[in-house]
Amino acid sequence: TARNLFLLPGDGIGPEAMGEVRKIIAYMNEAMNAGFVTDEGLVGGCAYDAHGAAISEADMQKALAADAVLFGAVGGPKWDSVPYEVRPEAGLLRLRKDLQLFANLRPAICYPALAAASSLKPELVEGLDILIIRELTGGVYFGEPKELIDLGNGQKRGIDTQVYDTYEIERIAGVAFEMARTRQNRVCSMEKRNVMKSGVLWNQVVTETHKAKYSDVQLEHMLADAGGMQLVRQPKQFDVIVTDNLFGDMLSDVAAMLTGSLGMLPSASLGAPDGKTGKRKALYEPVHGSAPDIAGKGIANPIAMIASFAMCLRYSFNLVKEADDLEKAIANVLDKGVRTGDIMADGARQVGTVEMGDAILAEFKTL
Amino acid sequence: TARNLFLLPGDGIGPEAMGEVRKIIAYMNEAMNAGFVTDEGLVGGCAYDAHGAAISEADMQKALAADAVLFGAVGGPKWDSVPYEVRPEAGLLRLRKDLQLFANLRPAICYPALAAASSLKPELVEGLDILIIRELTGGVYFGEPKELIDLGNGQKRGIDTQVYDTYEIERIAGVAFEMARTRQNRVCSMEKRNVMKSGVLWNQVVTETHKAKYSDVQLEHMLADAGGMQLVRQPKQFDVIVTDNLFGDMLSDVAAMLTGSLGMLPSASLGAPDGKTGKRKALYEPVHGSAPDIAGKGIANPIAMIASFAMCLRYSFNLVKEADDLEKAIANVLDKGVRTGDIMADGARQVGTVEMGDAILAEFKTL
Numbered sequence: 062t063a064r065n066l067f068l069l070p071g072d073g074i075g076p077e078a079m080g081e082v083r084k085i086i087a088y089m090n091e092a093m094n095a096g097f098v099t100d101e102g103l104v105g106g107c108a109y110d111a112h113g114a115a116i117s118e119a120d121m122q123k124a125l126a127a128d129a130v131l132f133g134a135v136g137g138p139k140w141d142s143v144p145y146e147v148r149p150e151a152g153l154l155r156l157r158k159d160l161q162l163f164a165n166l167r168p169a170i171c172y173p174a175l176a177a178a179s180s181l182k183p184e185l186v187e188g189l190d191i192l193i194i195r196e197l198t199g200g201v202y203f204g205e206p207k208e209l210i211d212l213g214n215g216q217k218r219g220i221d222t223q224v225y226d227t228y229e230i231e232r233i234a235g236v237a238f239e240m241a242r243t244r245q246n247r248v249c250s251m252e253k254r255n256v257m258k259s260g261v262l263w264n265q266v267v268t269e270t271h272k273a274k275y276s277d278v279q280l281e282h283m284l285a286d287a288g289g290m291q292l293v294r295q296p297k298q299f300d301v302i303v304t305d306n307l308f309g310d311m312l313s314d315v316a317a318m319l320t321g322s323l324g325m326l327p328s329a330s331l332g333a334p335d336g337k338t339g340k341r342k343a344l345y346e347p348v349h350g351s352a353p354d355i356a357g358k359g360i361a362n363p364i365a366m367i368a369s370f371a372m373c374l375r376y377s378f379n380l381v382k383e384a385d386d387l388e389k390a391i392a393n394v395l396d397k398g399v400r401t402g403d404i405m406a407d408g409a410r411q412v413g414t415v416e417m418g419d420a421i422l423a424e425f426k427t428l
Numbered sequence: 429t430a431r432n433l434f435l436l437p438g439d440g441i442g443p444e445a446m447g448e449v450r451k452i453i454a455y456m457n458e459a460m461n462a463g464f465v466t467d468e469g470l471v472g473g474c475a476y477d478a479h480g481a482a483i484s485e486a487d488m489q490k491a492l493a494a495d496a497v498l499f500g501a502v503g504g505p506k507w508d509s510v511p512y513e514v515r516p517e518a519g520l521l522r523l524r525k526d527l528q529l530f531a532n533l534r535p536a537i538c539y540p541a542l543a544a545a546s547s548l549k550p551e552l553v554e555g556l557d558i559l560i561i562r563e564l565t566g567g568v569y570f571g572e573p574k575e576l577i578d579l580g581n582g583q584k585r586g587i588d589t590q591v592y593d594t595y596e597i598e599r600i601a602g603v604a605f606e607m608a609r610t611r612q613n614r615v616c617s618m619e620k621r622n623v624m625k626s627g628v629l630w631n632q633v634v635t636e637t638h639k640a641k642y643s644d645v646q647l648e649h650m651l652a653d654a655g656g657m658q659l660v661r662q663p664k665q666f667d668v669i670v671t672d673n674l675f676g677d678m679l680s681d682v683a684a685m686l687t688g689s690l691g692m693l694p695s696a697s698l699g700a701p702d703g704k705t706g707k708r709k710a711l712y713e714p715v716h717g718s719a720p721d722i723a724g725k726g727i728a729n730p731i732a733m734i735a736s737f738a739m740c741l742r743y744s745f746n747l748v749k750e751a752d753d754l755e756k757a758i759a760n761v762l763d764k765g766v767r768t769g770d771i772m773a774d775g776a777r778q779v780g781t782v783e784m785g786d787a788i789l790a791e792f793k794t795l
């Protein structure tokens with residue numbers, strides 16, 4: 062049975078990073094008979110240049126049909142002043158929305174070999190392993206009205222709307238509790254219920270979902286601003302964090318930076334299991350951006366993209382052993398002191414994108 | 429000429445902390461003929477207990493009439509399930525809104541004596557001095573509709589609205605640029621223009637305000653999520669940060685935590701200068717909360733409250749020398765190794781709230 066992957070390398074360092082995943086796919090097809098079939102499209106600035114849209118309808122169809130989408134990165138100064146509707150990010154937001162990828166899983170782990178690279182004291186981040194579950198298809202990202210109105214007299218008004226319905230909170234809370242059961246069994250839910258009505262509802266629904274179906278999991282509530290503080294103060298207190306789209310955007314970036322491994326962190330965006338087949342739509346992407354300043358130089362770190370593919374193996378194809386091995390290959394290569402420039406350290410060996418990919422593949426083959 | 433202060437100690441450790449400010453006020457009246465006249469009211473849970481509202485109309489009138497409001501802290505488990513409209517925070521939000529305190533100044537400074545208390549590596553925070561300018565009367569905190577609707581079928585909908593008009597962004601940008609000129613002359617504006625229309629407007633108006641009136645100041649724009657990352661990665665890159673109400677809430681808490689001096693950070697919330705008198709309405713409050721767990725034990729750290737009073741001397745009464753001296757008194761006492769429990773360190777002398785207040789006052793008298 063074919064496993065259909067749709068590749069959207071995007072802009073900046075996206076294509077270079079994706080190249081290293083392609084090698085792993087090819088190897089898995091050859092040596093493990095994995096049966097991956099890949100197709101490729103354009104998203105972001107390059108799609109705008111080609112089609113005048115941040116993603117074409119044809120590519121949207123392919124994304125919808127695929128078993129999983131691998132996404133690189135989008136954006137760059139070249140497209141800073143294109144119209145709002147076709148800005149590079151619009152392609153990513155449309156993919157999330159149309160594929161109904163409501164559950165964004167963002168692990169913030171600290172690779173032992175990189176603890177020293179964190180701006181936090183090493184003892185606070187060594188062994189850090191947080192999973193942030195961010196709601197991804199609701200909230201202020203998609204609520205209507207969302208508009209910029211000319212009021213006359215030189216005055217404009219910008220409006221965005223944060224909306225959450227019970228079912229949206231229920232399903233993301235469910236994902237958080239399920240994931241917690243495979244980990245340390247603890248969930249911390251974050252919102253601003255003291256200021257936002259959507260926060261009041263968030264708090265209620267998470268509490269009720271917990272009571273009804275997941276009372277074996279330990280649940281805590283925290284205001285999102287206090288949550289940001291606690292992430293900086295004592296990150297290891299957390300296991301799973303569940304929060305809304307905008308708070309998730311902020312908090313997962315802070316958490317990623319804590320690990321010292323920003324260039325290495327993957328993410329998965331999942332839809333609901335299909336009623337018949339049980340399959341989830343899914344998109345996998347690095348947490349980092351398109352890094353236009355180093356694009357095309359062959360020096361980008363491909364680890365986040367490769368680790369995103371490991372998440373794909375795990376969540377889209379249930380290839381758990383292969384996912385574990387690929388993650389282990391990354392850790393082993395880091396332990397051996399092989400580093401791209403962004404994570405260079407005294408005594409390590411500095412390599413480029415391709416060499417890093419080769420090293421990980423070579424390690425993967427031995428496992 | 430009388431200087432009218434309205435004191436709202438609030439809940440939890442608020443009254444204890446305020447007690448130490450009262451001593452400084454009394455001393456300044458006696459020894460410096462400062463002419464402070466104080467009155468006092470209730471806000472938060474204690475106001476709810478007394479009046480069934482988070483602040484009474486009579487106290488609102490007094491706050492409106494005063495030259496400055498000193499605010500302690502609100503909230504605690506006792507009031508966790510009071511109705512939304514009269515929750516403790518509603519008192520603070522009403523004060524901000526009715527006094528039109530649109531400019532929230534949150535310095536994030538690292539007291540040298542406390543650099544080691546930060547979770548960041550000391551070299552990243554030593555000498556840190558950021559000023560966060562948070563818009564405080566607009567955005568998602570106050571936009572309408574803000575409601576929780578019952579949709580039937582067990583479904584509810586929580587709605588909050590983020591609204592910004594040109595004039596609101598213009599005036600807060602103006603404050604940021606003015607403040608920058610008294611510091612390192614650099615402003616970083618943060619929003620999510622890639623997702624929010626209010627962010628697009630924010631970015632435009634800050635850019636135009638800069639061009640029209642403040643082109644001598646260095647201006648940078650950053651996406652708010654990247655801003656959170658950069659705060660953790662390299663906080664000293666910032667001088668003044670200007671951002672909206674909700675991002676300001678999150679980012680200022682993260683910045684506060686970085687300093688290792690959370691229990692010590694003050695804030696000022698300012699209105700526009702009155703057309704005739706030039707006076708601004710103003711409220712001063714610690715960044716920390718009501719800390720119900722340690723309330724009434726005499727161990728709370730009063731420094732944030734005292735430092736808030738120093739900001740009051742500076743911004744409401746132009747008592748610059750006195751403000752400088754009070755801030756210096758705090759730093760000196762810390763240098764001498766006098767510490768409350770929250771900032772205790774090896775070899776320091778642990779004291780309670782009253783002793784810390786006494787030590788700072790004694791030091792202040794010598795300056």
Ligand SMILES: CC(C)[C@H](C(=O)O)[C@@H](O)C(=O)O
Nearest residue numbers: 150153154310620622623653
């Ligand atoms: C690129 C941008 C639209 C996106 C977001 O805000 O969600 C990014 O910051 C992310 O976190 O994936």
Ligand SMILES: CC(C)[C@H](C(=O)O)[C@@H](O)C(=O)O
Nearest residue numbers: 253255256286517520521677
């Ligand atoms: C108490 C709460 C309403 C408040 C806010 O969200 O503004 C607080 O977190 C703050 O930062 O002053």
